[in-house]
Amino acid sequence: MLTVSNWYIQMNKKGLGINSDASGRAIGSVLLQERDGVRFSIVSTASRVLNQTQQRYTTCEKELRAIVYALQRSRIYMCGR
Numbered sequence: 001m002l003t004v005s006n007w008y009i010q011m012n013k014k015g016l017g018i019n020s021d022a023s024g025r026a027i028g029s030v031l032l033q034e035r036d037g038v039r040f041s042i043v044s045t046a047s048r049v050l051n052q053t054q055q056r057y058t059t060c061e062k063e064l065r066a067i068v069y070a071l072q073r074s075r076i077y078m079c080g081r
Contacts, residue, residue, distance in 0.1 A: 016043070016078055020070040022062035025050055029070030031077055046073040 015034035020027070028047035032040040046069065050057075054065065 016074075018067075018070045018074060020063075020066040022059070022066040025055060027062065027066035027069055029066060029073065031070075031074045043077055044074060046070065 017032045017034065017040075018029055019032060020029040022028075026047060026049045029045070030042055031044040031046075033043050035041055048069065050062070050065075054062070057065065
């Protein structure tokens with residue numbers, strides 16, 4: 001599933017995935033685990049406000065920043081220590 005403002009990235013065979021999104025002022029993400037092939041459970045959420053410089057990024061740069069932030073915050077769940 002991939003749309004302009006919402007990304008779902010299947011990370012590994014554990015059924016973990018990340019939804020991330022960016023707005024004009026903030027970025028956020030949700031780490032999900034697939035259950036029963038249909039339903040998802042929320043494992044973790046993360047969000048933060050962009051600083052003034054980051055708020056001037058293009059939409060694409062904000063979306064990519066959201067993905068990087070999501071991967072950084074979810075690494076422990078996906079890779080372990």
